[in-house]
Amino acid sequence: DAGVIQSPRHEVTEMGQEVTLRCKPISGHDYLFWYRQTMMRGLELLIYFNNNVPIDDSGMPEDRFSAKMPNASFSTLKIQPSEPRDSAVYFCASSFRRGLAGDTDTQYFGPGTRLTVL
């Protein structure tokens, strides 16, 4: 399996521009997560989906951030307009729920997108 695929790997943009990050989860996985990693705040969960439906978006910082999952093999995280404080590494992860009793799931992480907003 190719693992979780993220694109682009690096993105440099200017303040005010729209940024779109992309993620392809592992085939067959039914959960998808978006995280943000910064030195100051560490690793934060932004939003996660189950079967393409957003379950918890309480970590999304503000209305400038939006995420979609139009099908089981693709998700986007969009920032519009972008600001310098959005500079971070954004990770996508996917997992597969096993069993019916809330079994733990291993989240598989992509390589991340390093976003720099000037």
Added chain:
Amino acid sequence: AQSVTQLGSHVSVSEGALVLLRCNYSSSVPPYLFWYVQYPNQGLQLLLKYTTGATLVKGINGFEAEFKKSETSFHLTKPSAHMSDAAEYFCAVRYKAAGNKLTFGGGTRVLVKP
């Protein structure tokens, strides 16, 4: 609020020495517990996890961790450090009442000296 704490943001060990990374959680209900490793410019990779059963869990690359309910801890150890162990390590918890969300600790960066 439920949280997970990693003691020490940086740890330096000599090659061949014991690696000990500390993780404590704050909850009266034991969560599911995870250790992840992040190598430079890469995503996170699962080292090991505890769900139920045996409290001593063995993972990849010679790492193991022990769940101690009385201490609300899940410390990660490796008997003999290797240069390739230089990375950042994250402890994470998943509380059953929190759905499928993982909460990560702040991370511990390990430096291995020759």
